[in-house]
Amino acid sequence: MKQFTLSLFLFLALNSFAQQIDLFYENDPHLQVRANMGSVQLAIATCNGCFSSQAQMGDAVLRTNGMATGDLIIAARSNDGIVFTTGDGSFDSQRMEILNNGKVTIGSIINTPGDYRLYVDRGILAERMKVAVKTTSDWADFVFEENYKLRSLQSIKAFINQNGHLPDVPSAEQMVENGLDVLEMNALLLRKVEELTLHMIELNERIKELESKTKDEK
Numbered sequence: 001m002k003q004f005t006l007s008l009f010l011f012l013a014l015n016s017f018a019q020q021i022d023l024f025y026e027n028d029p030h031l032q033v034r035a036n037m038g039s040v041q042l043a044i045a046t047c048n049g050c051f052s053s054q055a056q057m058g059d060a061v062l063r064t065n066g067m068a069t070g071d072l073i074i075a076a077r078s079n080d081g082i083v084f085t086t087g088d089g090s091f092d093s094q095r096m097e098i099l100n101n102g103k104v105t106i107g108s109i110i111n112t113p114g115d116y117r118l119y120v121d122r123g124i125l126a127e128r129m130k131v132a133v134k135t136t137s138d139w140a141d142f143v144f145e146e147n148y149k150l151r152s153l154q155s156i157k158a159f160i161n162q163n164g165h166l167p168d169v170p171s172a173e174q175m176v177e178n179g180l181d182v183l184e185m186n187a188l189l190l191r192k193v194e195e196l197t198l199h200m201i202e203l204n205e206r207i208k209e210l211e212s213k214t215k216d217e218k
Contacts, residue, residue: 020033020034028043028046028050028051029043031043039064040062040063040064041061041062041064043061043063044060044061045061051063052085053092054083054085059083081097081098081100084096084097094108095107102117103119104117104118105118105120105121106118106121107122109121139190140187140191140194143194143195143198144194144198150195150198150199151195153199168188
């Protein structure tokens with residue numbers, strides 16, 4: 001009864017704005033609804049590339065033709081998720097995909113390594129970006145705690161001579177392999193600035209002691 005009611009509702013809704021409803025059985029079977037602005041087509045792809053060059057066999061494909069916004073194809077895949085492409089059906093380009101595991105890809109992305117939710121091809125341009133910090137331990141205020149062990153400048157020099165980069169900072173090879181975590185890197189850079197500040201404070205105190213001794217000797 002629920003299925004019949006839903007089907008009747010959709011039929012009435014389509015009839016309310018559609019000028020013509022056609023059902024095609026040959027050459028990519030599909031349902032087509034025509035209106036003044038264009039048409040909407042719904043099909044199940046019977047082979048890879050059928051009804052859309054990006055479709056795979058068994059995809060549920062929704063396509064708009066002649067709309068002011070251009071053509072849009074949505075392929076709902078039982079094993080992958082939902083694929084959004086644009087084109088004319090013969091030459092389509094994948095724009096976005098929502099995977100069943102919750103991951104979202106934008107552009108032509110094949111691999112989705114790691115436990116992230118958004119993967120973007122060719123980069124992101126934004127006027128502003130805000131990165132959330134979950135806990136205070138993710139930031140570098142711990143450098144100023146009394147029990148923090150500050151490396152000596154001599155040990156830092158020895159580490160640089162041996163490794164070619166600062167302690168705790170990833171090497172260029174590691175950055176190429178693993179990429180950059182914006183939050184972790186900003187916290188790490190702040191940590192190094194705070195450590196450098198502590199060294200400067202210590203050196204300033206030593207300079208004052210030397211100046212005081214020099215005055216006393218005079």
